[in-house]
Amino acid sequence: MKIVQFNAENIKRLVAVEIRPDGNLVEITGRNGQGKTSILDAIWWALDSNKVVQSKPVRDGADSGYVRLDLGEYIVTKKFKVKGEDEFTTTLTVENRDGAKYSSPVELLKSFLGDLTFDPLAFSRMKARDQVTALRAMVPDFDFAAADDANDKDFKARTDVNRTVRDLTARIEAIQVPASAPTERVSAADLLTELQHAMEHNEGIEKERRRRTSIQGRIVQLREANETRREDIRKLEQRIADLNGGIAAAEQAIEELHDELDGVKDDVEPIDTASIRERITTAEEANRYVDRRVERERLEAEAKRQQEISDGLTKAIDDRKAAAAKAVREAKLPVAGLELTEDAVLLNGVPFNQASDAEQLRVSIAVAGAMNPRLRVIRVRDGSLLDDEAMATLRAYADENDMQIWIERVDSSGKVGVVIEDGMVAAAMREAAE
Template sequence: MKIVQLQAENVKRLKAVEISPEGHIVEITGRNGQGKSSVLDAIWWALAGTTHIQAVPIRKGENEARIRLDLGEIKVVRTFRKREDETFTTSIAVESTDGARYPSPQRMLDGLLGALSFDPLAFTRMDGKAQLEALKRFVTGVDFEAIERANKADYDRRTDVNRQVKALRAQASAIVVPADAPAERIDDAALVAELEQAGDHNALIERRRAGRQAVATEVKHMDDEAERLRSNIAALTERLTYLEGAAAEKREQLAKAEALPEAIDTAALRERIADAGRANAALARREERARVEAEATEAEAQSAALTKAIEERVTAKREAIAKAELPVPGLGFGDDEILLDGVPFDQASSAEQLRTSVAIAMAANPKLRVIRVQDGSLLDEEAMRILAEMAQAADYQVWIEVVQSGRSAAIVIEDGAVKGAVQVAQAAE
């Protein structure tokens, strides 16, 4: 499907033009400001939707503009009307050859268009990432955005995990474990129980010693009392006899009492408890260090798993790209750019870049076989020859804008209207 006829009235600088193109190269020429860019814009606006329409599409002094585009199989009419506030409204209608109108005209046209359908030279001016995004449309079955989102999530997660590993390793290395740390924890509770038993034993001895001291004191008091009573033997003989007997009995008890056991040395036991506490603290540090190192090892395993997931997605993407039918042999994907025969696209020659860009535009637009080139004046004779050869070989129609042309078939735009074809004599000048 190509353009059979273009009619445009009051569009930008155009008054009224009617062009029925012939051949594969449709060259629009004329001085700057005469309306040649308006011709190509009219084609673009008729097909590509309102997003691309400029703020003032209607010719100055007019209230209405219209574009009629005959594509053979369908006819497209876009109309612009000026509002009182100088803004505009626009409507579009698409008819088939039998006059039937499409209920969703823009959706129908969007199915014909590709991102590069009108200006492949724009592709050569894109940065590497933009070119890469444009080329991804040829790789089916791969959700590049989902892959990028998943990889970013895993990159971020892996960064967090690696940061955790670093912190855990630093934490583990900061834990100083004494060289004499025991292999097993010492039961200091048993030592404390033993200390308590020793305390009870020693307390009992002290109580018994105090009891014996009390008895000795009592004997002393009895002796004193007996001595005092002896001074009054006559009155206290009976009392004296009793006291002497009682004292004798107590002496016999003391004489027969078993020797007191030796007191337990609790200082040594306390030292053993202190040693057990130090040993257990050292063991606790060893166990803490082992726990932290285990966490670090687990985090490293997580990081490795994330890395593997990222690599697997990248491999799958590369395999899909390798199987894709790209429009140009040798065309491939780099990290942030496209490659041509393994070399970054921007390092290819101008001719290679042009051939590649035009081939991509053609491949992206198999239905509407129309290409627009706005900056045709930048193309030299060799580039124009390449463009013409590719258009003829693939049966495409290229509308190209140039300031000057020596070709007899070029369409001259002057003061918003078609002046005529450039004469060969003019080209010779």
Template sequence: MTDTTTKALRVTNLKAENYKRLVAVDISPSGNVVTIAGRNAQGKSSVLDALWAALAGGEASRATQQPIREGQDSAVVRLDLGDIIVTRRWTKDDAGTLTVESADGAKYSSPQKLLDEMLGRRAFDPLAFVRQSPKDQVATLVSTVDLPFDPEELERKRKGVYDQRTEVGRDVAKLEAQLASYPDHDPNLPDEEESASALLAEADAAREQNASIDRAVSEANRQASAVEWAEDALREAQASLDAARSQYADAQKALKAMPTRVDVSGFTERLDGLEASNRRIRAQKDRTMVAGFLSAAKQKRAEHTIQLERIEKQKAEALAAVEFPVPGLSFDDAGVTLNGIPLSQSSSAEQLRVSVALAMAANPKLRVLRIMDGSLLDSESMQIIAELAAEHDYQVWVEVVDESGKVGVTIEDGQVAR
């Protein structure tokens, strides 16, 4: 059996009976753009739905609650893709059957798997891409190219670092506020607090020293009086005078040996200001500690910022190496971009060109696209679609509302108008 999965396929013939609004249609399209026209509620959409129902299988069936035309018991859609023929049937009793056979009549054992491979990773109406949310547009774009990284994993990593940096940023703000509550650093303050008990002990020692001096002075004065008394009684007691002079000399020596008097009035003032000074010392220590915490937090925040920049650089370098279907196409956290600006801000023509290019890139094997609501497209948009279809050799089925009967294949009452 010939391997058709490597060939590019197009619809050479579409036959459908009793599918949705269709009675019976037989269409052999020509050209790259196949226009399905007619008035509303005549079966135009059913033609494009039949095309996709035959190919997409379960996905299309889930979107269609009633595939069989009202009043009928079964429906069938047959697609001739040149090298293979796809036939899907529905009855009221089952969800439908699918057969895929080669041009020589040989049947494939896994028909839906074959079609899924031909449909690519995403088969859609190109216009639907324009109406998607930015997040869904990114998912669509990612599904059409081979990225050297997992965008979701990279975004999870970026968000994790971003959240960590945000948390550290809160710590930085808190520490900055805490640091601002302390007085400025005073270089004249000692590093450690002074002890009140030590100061009291020093004051007691000084008072004792002064008391010793006072006692020595008192003793010297007393001995001086004794000398005077002894001199007065010299004639009466020479021996007493000599002894008094000796004692007086000893007292003078003791006085000279005493240290200098200490002014104790400052101790009271120092004691009064000691607690205030110690509070400032404690505050200065706390300030130094908080400043250290703040410096560490800022360093951590800077490291997180560097990590975020590396992630963004990794993503940018990886995206730069990807070959997107349209030059200048890429994406960021906000959505799909074209030449560095959001796709939503590009012109309608540019958005349409991107949408069709993505649809074509997603379906390289089965070169068939469908566009519902083609009446919403102006002549410029239709020209763009025709040019892209011709350039890439694609077959684009377009539904338009037309009452003239002169545009494309006209559907009337579920059949091709004659």
């Protein structure tokens, strides 16, 4: 749909205006203050809600005014009536070609409009992130909001995990374990038990030695005694009988002692307790290193696990970004070479804000048109800021895409477009004067 005929009376600076557009680029021209902007605002007010209407929509001195847009398939009429200072009422009707009126005209008109219909150049003035949001609406098969929420959660989770990995790494580096340190803890209790057994063993050996020395001493004593007795026998033959008895008894005792001596161990080597005592002394230090090694290995395992979590979150974020990029590539964006990143819009690989004014204009108009598939009407204010190249680009786009573009430009020649003077179309004023 396009505007087949525009009529307005007593709207802002307009007195009475009728325009039947010829061609897709409708230039509203004239000197400043003649009512050019009033025409574009009247189109906006007729199609959009009352929120966009200014506080004094009716021309000074008039009690009422109206805007009528013939869209071919529909006829839209919006009337304004003054009630008091800065107060007015409005009525909106939408009817088809047969005169049948629609019961919900506001909802019907909303279905015709896009966000940039009345100010497409606003796209070029948006922040890069807002441009991305606007274009994402043209990719219906991908939920960017859900992907952004998921990426935001994963990014925060990854930040926490990476912080944990850094903390674990610092703790791991702080634990120094010599390469020669044991890998298992040493049991001091086992060493003490071993020492006790060794001491008991050695004490037994010492006891046997003392016993052997005692026995050997007794043998020597008995032998000396016997020698004395033999000497006494030689000297005292008369005492032989008595002494022989003593000798017999002593010999018997000697035999018994020899038998006992044979049972005494003499070849058992003592255990060296010095090494055990030294091992007990070093056990505590060894165990400290074992504990450090165990703690380091635990921290390394935890750091590895956290890193794997971080890598998984990174992959999830990257996968969603890849899916978003794929959805954008497969979507039919309004301009060839238009791409979306997470934070910016690119045109042929270059940030949109670095494109030429003509390119930015072309893209902005194309985006507005794509957002407005049913009503092929776009309003462009401040057209005087556009040079000849930009105007040519605008005209070419309008023709190529069958888009009706209404644009206001300051022009004093009276020879360009629909010329507005004193709230009326200049041609109509000249005919009235004649």
